[in-house]
Amino acid sequence: MSGPIAVAAPLTAARVIEALQEARRRTFALVASMSDDDLERVHSPLMSPLVWDLAHIAAYEDLWLVHRYGQRPLLRDDLAAMYDAFETPRAVRGDLPLLGPAATRDYLEEVRARTIEVIDELGVGDGVLHEMVLRHEQQHDETMLQTLMLARLPGYELAGKRPMPASASPRPTGLELIEIPAGACTIGATANGFAYDNERPRHRTDVRGYLIGRTPVTNATYLTFVEGGGYERREWWSDEGWAWKEQHDISRPGGWTADLTAEWRLGGLEPLHPDRPVVHVSWFEADAFARAHGARLPTETEWEKAATWDEEKGVARRYPWGNRRPVPGLHANLDHHGCGTAPAAGYPEGASPYGCLGMIGDTWEWTGTWFDGYPGFVAHPYREYSEVFFGDRYRVLRGGSWATRTRVATSTFRNWDFPDRRQIFAGMRIARDA
Numbered sequence: 001m002s003g004p005i006a007v008a009a010p011l012t013a014a015r016v017i018e019a020l021q022e023a024r025r026r027t028f029a030l031v032a033s034m035s036d037d038d039l040e041r042v043h044s045p046l047m048s049p050l051v052w053d054l055a056h057i058a059a060y061e062d063l064w065l066v067h068r069y070g071q072r073p074l075l076r077d078d079l080a081a082m083y084d085a086f087e088t089p090r091a092v093r094g095d096l097p098l099l100g101p102a103a104t105r106d107y108l109e110e111v112r113a114r115t116i117e118v119i120d121e122l123g124v125g126d127g128v129l130h131e132m133v134l135r136h137e138q139q140h141d142e143t144m145l146q147t148l149m150l151a152r153l154p155g156y157e158l159a160g161k162r163p164m165p166a167s168a169s170p171r172p173t174g175l176e177l178i179e180i181p182a183g184a185c186t187i188g189a190t191a192n193g194f195a196y197d198n199e200r201p202r203h204r205t206d207v208r209g210y211l212i213g214r215t216p217v218t219n220a221t222y223l224t225f226v227e228g229g230g231y232e233r234r235e236w237w238s239d240e241g242w243a244w245k246e247q248h249d250i251s252r253p254g255g256w257t258a259d260l261t262a263e264w265r266l267g268g269l270e271p272l273h274p275d276r277p278v279v280h281v282s283w284f285e286a287d288a289f290a291r292a293h294g295a296r297l298p299t300e301t302e303w304e305k306a307a308t309w310d311e312e313k314g315v316a317r318r319y320p321w322g323n324r325r326p327v328p329g330l331h332a333n334l335d336h337h338g339c340g341t342a343p344a345a346g347y348p349e350g351a352s353p354y355g356c357l358g359m360i361g362d363t364w365e366w367t368g369t370w371f372d373g374y375p376g377f378v379a380h381p382y383r384e385y386s387e388v389f390f391g392d393r394y395r396v397l398r399g400g401s402w403a404t405r406t407r408v409a410t411s412t413f414r415n416w417d418f419p420d421r422r423q424i425f426a427g428m429r430i431a432r433d434a
């Protein structure tokens with residue numbers, strides 16, 4: 001499936017509107033079955049009430065596509081600060097006089113009507129801002145799914161659920177390693193097409209030889225770690241990780257029951273599936289697991305090389321399997337259709353040139369790298385997108401999860417979070433020096 005980089009079809013106004021509307025249908029589908037109370041409630045101190053996310057999607061679209069691109073006044077100037085992610089941190093969002101569910105839906109629809117008016121009048125230019133706003137909404141869908149998971153809403157169902165692949169044979173554990181020979185590769189997004197500022201510039205880098213997991217670590221393997229005293233062996237934990245674990249009395253992944261037999265999925269508890277990748281572990285836990293196995297987390301560069309580098313041709317593929325956009329269910333578990341993780345190695349078509357599986361979709365994978373700019377980084381279109389997060393505070397996660405929309409799940413996309421966070425659908429793949 002590899003070959004020259006696929007040239008994206010031209011961004012016409014009609015295609016942009018269609019994509020924006022499709023994103024909106026999916027956003028509304030997430031909350032269609034929810035009561036007003038569940039939409040307005042703070043389900044977790046880490047997350048916003050869902051009505052905040054929804055109105056924030058509208059405010060962001062109004063700011064970028066109507067006000068900045070279309071040069072029109074904001075629809076609701078009075079709401080701008082309340083729904084600005086920087087001015088209003090998550091912790092205080094539950095205490096604000098937020099719009100109610102009905103008014104929030106109206107706000108979304110009124111902004112969308114203005115966006116379409118602007119596009120009808122001005123077209124979409126180079127399309128960058130429209131793509132940014134579109135992906136912003138899609139990324140918030142994943143954030144809302146994190147909230148829905150933490151909310152533990154019994155019976156919650158997502159439309160479009162499809163069957164998961166059967167367990168692979170032989171069963172993967174996450175401990176089978178693939179050798180990646182030393183050599184240069186390219187990292188980051190090309191100058192063409194849409195990418196976030198932190199994915200650029202694409203650069204060439206030398207990488208020492210290393211080993212990396214063929215798949216993410218599975219529940220069965222992680223269970224062995226837990227039962228083998230993984231949370232009691234001080235020597236496997238970093239100082240910060242141990243302090244965090246002790247303070248919060250952490251003894252298992254975020255979704256697991258105390259008896260270690262079941263895990264929360266959207267809508268209810270399910271028996272712990274041995275072959276699914278472990279999810280809802282913090283960076284600290286991922287790091288401790290790796291150390292317990294005489295391994296470490298891959299660096300971000302190692303992750304991307306294993307996912308994309310085609311040694312024979314000397315080029316980075318756009319996706320592990322080639323340049324074709326992901327087809328959920330064929331290449332990867334993406335796009336919320338599965339409503340959770342799928343057995344590891346369940347999508348052999350998604351293999352990278354080195355034979356790594358599950359690099360896109362299913363679970364975000366913690367890497368050992370702090371979030372920072374690539375050499376020659378230039379902020380675009382605003383510093384607050386990523387530059388203000390650079391430094392030794394956030395760890396990079398790669399690959400997207402089952403809750404990531406296909407458009408967002410690229411091999412160069414960089415996610416980041418604090419090392420103690422577990423709301424993300426995140427697990428890990430281990431690595432080792434060759």
Ligand SMILES: [Fe+2]
Pocket residue numbers: 056060085136140
């Ligand atoms: Fe946002």
